[in-house]
Structure formats: structure tokens, C-alpha cells
Amino acid sequence: MKIPTFLASRLLLVLALLITSCSNNSTTPTAGSSASTGSSSGIPIGVALALTSNVALLGQEGVAGAKIAEKYFNDKGGIDGKPIKLVVQDTGGDEAGTINAFQTLITQNKVVGIVGPTLSQQAFSADPIAERSKVPVIGPSNTAKGIPEIGDYIARVSAPVSIVAPNSVKAALKINPNIKKVAVFYAQNDAFNKSETEIFQQTVKDQKLDLVTVQKFLTTDTDFQSQATNAINLKPDLIIISGLATDGGNLVKQLRELGYKGLIIGGNGFNTSNIFSVCKNLCEGVLVAQAYSPEHPGEINKAFRAAYVNQYKKEPPQFSGQGFAAVQVFVEALQDLNKKTDVSKMPLAELRTQLNKQLLTKKYDTPLGEIAFTPVGDVIQKQFYVAQLKVDPNGNNGKFEFIK
Numbered sequence: 001m002k003i004p005t006f007l008a009s010r011l012l013l014v015l016a017l018l019i020t021s022c023s024n025n026s027t028t029p030t031a032g033s034s035a036s037t038g039s040s041s042g043i044p045i046g047v048a049l050a051l052t053s054n055v056a057l058l059g060q061e062g063v064a065g066a067k068i069a070e071k072y073f074n075d076k077g078g079i080d081g082k083p084i085k086l087v088v089q090d091t092g093g094d095e096a097g098t099i100n101a102f103q104t105l106i107t108q109n110k111v112v113g114i115v116g117p118t119l120s121q122q123a124f125s126a127d128p129i130a131e132r133s134k135v136p137v138i139g140p141s142n143t144a145k146g147i148p149e150i151g152d153y154i155a156r157v158s159a160p161v162s163i164v165a166p167n168s169v170k171a172a173l174k175i176n177p178n179i180k181k182v183a184v185f186y187a188q189n190d191a192f193n194k195s196e197t198e199i200f201q202q203t204v205k206d207q208k209l210d211l212v213t214v215q216k217f218l219t220t221d222t223d224f225q226s227q228a229t230n231a232i233n234l235k236p237d238l239i240i241i242s243g244l245a246t247d248g249g250n251l252v253k254q255l256r257e258l259g260y261k262g263l264i265i266g267g268n269g270f271n272t273s274n275i276f277s278v279c280k281n282l283c284e285g286v287l288v289a290q291a292y293s294p295e296h297p298g299e300i301n302k303a304f305r306a307a308y309v310n311q312y313k314k315e316p317p318q319f320s321g322q323g324f325a326a327v328q329v330f331v332e333a334l335q336d337l338n339k340k341t342d343v344s345k346m347p348l349a350e351l352r353t354q355l356n357k358q359l360l361t362k363k364y365d366t367p368l369g370e371i372a373f374t375p376v377g378d379v380i381q382k383q384f385y386v387a388q389l390k391v392d393p394n395g396n397n398g399k400f401e402f403i404k
């Protein structure tokens with residue numbers, strides 16, 4: 001029998017009121033409840049990194065490290081027998097995608113904290129959302145000035161560019177003490193690269209070198225002939241590039257094809273093995289400062305390195321090490337918090353707040369070495385490295401060979 005239209009409308013209205021009533025009478029979600037996790041499979045930690053777009057080369061490596069950490073700590077018992085569960089959201093390469101990913105993780109997936117995003121530019125847009133929601137964030141690869149200062153709930157395991165970047169310039173001067181003239185390139189549409197180039201340019205001046213030109217480009221550019229030619233005509237002894245793997249790798253390639261034979265320094269965006277597929281043999285010899293070395297001693301790095309090599313058949317890059325470390329900080333802070341009270345029974349809002357306080361209070365023995373945090377949430381790290389890119393004869397693969 002067909003239900004009259006007016007009666008059907010009334011039935012739908014009654015149903016909607018019943019649903020709303022049930023929702024309003026529900027209890028506060030706890031960390032272990034299905035209302036909090038979306039399932040009862042584990043304590044949810046969000047991962048908001050770029051899996052698509054021109055930033056994917058970096059974001060995918062961060063996710064790889066995070067997933068190795070998930071298995072590593074769950075195999076060791078998780079949080080007093082309760083596993084962690086990574087909830088991964090693709091941010092893409094822009095701010096809008098990152099904001100959407102953060103909002104989904106916070107309101108729908110109800111994570112206890114977020115690892116991400118990939119770029120500093122994305123962090124400046126999305127981190128304030130987490131701050132307002134009082135959800136702790138650990139940036140795995142955000143090195144621009146001012147990231148931890150976004151708010152009380154924002155921290156990072158990635159050392160600021162002001163500490164890391166100058167090391168590569170000093171290494172270049174050891175390789176070639178006769179360097180006098182320097183050309184600088186940077187991606188002007190990216191907050192991190194704008195921040196990094198300021199450090200590089202100041203380091204050039206501090207070393208009493210002649211900064212002969214500053215060339216700008218976009219992370220979406222593919223043709224660098226004009227900027228490269230302008231720089232080469234000034235006969236620089238050293239070129240410094242602040243860009244991402246795709247644009248930066250293509251710039252290196254075009255500089256070499258146009259005849260530049262001097263040293264090249266790549267910024268933090270070059271810290272990915274995916275760079276080799278972009279500039280191939282022409283990557284050879286590029287210098288990159290790093291916050292991670294596969295050769296770092298320590299049991300946890302040995303375990304991480306072995307797991308990564310077993311899965312990917314190559315050495316782990318910096319972004320994977322930082323992804324692992326970010327998850328590790330959340331896990332160990334949850335473990336410490338759980339000694340005081342059962343985190344699976346804590347109301348979600350309270351857990352997020354207590355977790356944020358807890359993670360800043362201790363030292364962590366990570367694949368990056370020993371790290372801790374300043375009161376504002378910036379990482380304290382002791383060891384840094386400089387690597388030189390070495391490419392296999394076929395040009396398709398290579399490695400980061402660390403300069404002693």
C-alpha cells in the first residue's frame with residue numbers, strides 16, 4: 001500500500017527528532033570507545049600528510065615511517081596491551097586539502113593527536129584549527145620559523161632550518177675552499193622555502209661570500225632556462241636551491257645541461273630518495289644537510305632501518321625517520337600517561353589535553369637520536385649531518401653518502 005505524501009513527511013520528521021534526541025543524550029566519547037575511534041580497533045592517532053600532488057614524494061615517505069612505527073610499537077604491546085591505530089588522511093599539496101584533512105581527523109575520526117602536515121605552508125593554515133580544538137599536533141617535516149609558536153598544542157620533531165641549513169654551506173667550503181661567488185634559487189610560493197632561503201642567504205653573508213644573484217621560481221614550474229642562464233652568466237662557484245624534489249630536481253638537471261659544473265646545495269626539500277628519479281645522473285654530487293642518518297647508532301634506529309630496508313629495499317630517508325619519531329613521541333607519551341590513568345577510559349577532550357602536556361616533559365631515544373622539546377614545543381636535537389648524492393651508473397637510483 002502506498003503511504004500518502006503528507007504522512008510520509010510526518011514519519012520522516014518524527015524519525016529525525018528521535019535521532020537528534022539520541023544524539024543529544026549520548027555520553028562524552030572516551031579514547032577507547034567506538035564513538036571516539038570510529039571502531040574499537042585501537043587508540044587513533046591521525047596522520048595528515050601529502051599522498052598526492054607535487055608534495056607526494058615527501059608525504060609518502062613520512063607515512064612510510066609512521067606505519068613502520070605503528071607496527072613496531074604494537075608488536076611491543078602498544079599502550080599496555082591496547083594497540084594504536086593510525087588514521088591517514090591525504091592533505092594534497094595545498095592549504096585547503098590540509099584544512100579538510102585536519103577537520104576530518106578531529107571531528108570525524110576523533111584522533112587523540114595528529115602527525116602532520118608535510119609542508120610548513122600547510123602548517124600555518126591548518127595548525128590553528130587543531131589549536132582551537134585543543135588537539136596536539138607534531139610536525140614531522142615543518143622546519144620554517146614560527147611553527148611551534150602557532151599555539152600551545154603545536155610541536156615538531158623536525159629541527160628548524162636555522163640550525164640545519166648552514167651545515168651544508170660549511171661542508172661546501174671544506175670541499176672547495178676557493179668558493180667566492182654564490183647564486184641562490186628559491187620557490188617563492190612556499191613558506192618553508194622562503195624561510196630557508198633567508199637562512200642560506202644570511203649564511204652566505206656570514207661566510208664573507210659574494211651573493212651574486214637571487215633567482216625566484218614556483219614549485220609548479222618545469223622550465224628554469226631563463227633563471228639558470230642568468231645565474232650561470234655570473235659564473236658562480238656555488239649554487240644553493242630551496243625547492244621541493246620535483247622542481248628542485250628539474251632545476252639541478254637544467255643547470256647541469258646548460259654547463260654549470262660547480263657545487264650545488266639542495267635544501268630540505270631534497271631530502272628524499274625520490275630526487276634520483278627526477279635528475280638522475282645529474283644529481284651526482286649535490287650536497288644536502290640532514291637531521292637523520294641511517295648510520296646513527298642506537299637500537300631503535302637499527303630496528304627502524306632494518307624494517308625499512310626489508311620493505312622498500314633501500315635506506316630510509318630523513319622524512320621517514322621523522323615520521324617514525326613523531327608517532328613514537330605520541331606512543332611513549334600515551335604510555336607514560338597510561339601509568340597514571342587508563343587512557344582508554346578518559347574522555348577524549350581530557351585525553352588530548354593531558355597528552356599534549358605529557359609529550360613535552362621527557363626525552364625520547366628516536367631514530368633521529370635523542371630528542372626533547374622546549375616549553376614552546378620546538379625540538380631539541382643534538383646531531384646533524386651533511387650528505388652528498390651518489391647516483392648508480394644506470395641513473396635511476398642513488399644514495400645519500402654522509403660526509404664525515
